Amino acid sequence: IIVYFHRFKNWYNRYRFSRKKLVVTDKVKILRTLINNYISTDSNQGLDAADILTKEHSHIWHTHPDAKRYQKLLELNLDSLRLSGDLIRSGNKYQVTGKAQETIAQYEITKLKYKQNLATQHKMTWLTYAIVFLTVLTTLGTLVQANIIKIATLWDFTK
Incomplete structure (x- = not known):
C-alpha cells in the first residue's frame, strides 16, 4: 500500500507540474539564478538553459x-541578456558579469518607485472621496440654512 501511495503521489506531482506554465521570461529571476550560482560555486563555470531550468x-x-519550447524561450532570453551586457557566453554556458548586479539594482529601484507611486495614488483617491463627501455635506448644510430644503428640527434652542 505504501508503494502505491508513493507512486500515486509522484504521478500526481508530475501531473500538476505538467499542467503548470513555467516562468522563463523573467529576466531578473534568470540573473538572480546565475548570480546565486556564481556566489555559491568556487569557479564561474556558468550555466546553460537546461541547468537554469533544473535550478x-x-x-x-x-x-x-x-x-523544449520553454528551453528555447529561455535560450532566447539568455541571448537577450548577453546582448545587453549582463551575461557573457562561453561555449554553451552563460556567465554573469558585473552589469547584471547593476541591472537588478535598477529593477529594484524601479519596483520601489512603482510601489510608492501606487501608494500615493491610493491616498489621493481616498482624499478625493473625502473631499466629495465633505462638499456634498456642505452643500446640503447651505441649502438647509437657505430654507430651500426643509428638514425636521433636531434641537430647538428657542424655547
Whole structure:
C-alpha cells in the first residue's frame, strides 16, 4: 500500500507540474539564478538553459509537455541578456558579469518607485472621496440654512 501511495503521489506531482506554465521570461529571476550560482560555486563555470531550468523547476521540467519550447524561450532570453551586457557566453554556458548586479539594482529601484507611486495614488483617491463627501455635506448644510430644503428640527434652542 505504501508503494502505491508513493507512486500515486509522484504521478500526481508530475501531473500538476505538467499542467503548470513555467516562468522563463523573467529576466531578473534568470540573473538572480546565475548570480546565486556564481556566489555559491568556487569557479564561474556558468550555466546553460537546461541547468537554469533544473535550478528553477527541479529535474522534473524534462517531463513537461512544452519542455523544449520553454528551453528555447529561455535560450532566447539568455541571448537577450548577453546582448545587453549582463551575461557573457562561453561555449554553451552563460556567465554573469558585473552589469547584471547593476541591472537588478535598477529593477529594484524601479519596483520601489512603482510601489510608492501606487501608494500615493491610493491616498489621493481616498482624499478625493473625502473631499466629495465633505462638499456634498456642505452643500446640503447651505441649502438647509437657505430654507430651500426643509428638514425636521433636531434641537430647538428657542424655547
